[in-house]
Amino acid sequence: MELNRRQILKYAGLVSEPLGPDVLVTVRIDGELLKARIPTPFSLGHDSTVYVGFNPDRLHLFAAxxxxxxRAPQLA
Structure with missing residues (x-):
């Protein structure tokens, strides 16, 4: 999947986990799991529709x- 700053994608959200000031959201994209840290308040029901956009400058990538x-973002 190529990441584009202007592209917003629609997927089913699988799980949300409250983590104090943030919520960890798991989404399945093209057969892969993506985890995103979202500021609270945020709620997600199982299989809810979520819209995902990427800022490539802020992505953390890990080997499966x-x-x-x-890859980790460079701090200014």
Whole structure:
């Protein structure tokens, strides 16, 4: 999947986990699981529709095989 700043994609949200000031949301995209940290308040029912947009400058990417960090945002 190519990431584009202007593209907003529609998917089914699977799980939301409250984590204090944030909610960890899991979404299945093209057969892969994506986890996003969203500021509260945010609520999601199982299989709710979510709209996902990406800012490539803020993505953290990890290897599926072993969890090794592949890319992390550079702090200014």
């Amino acid at each position: 095989a072993d969890g090794t960090a592949l």
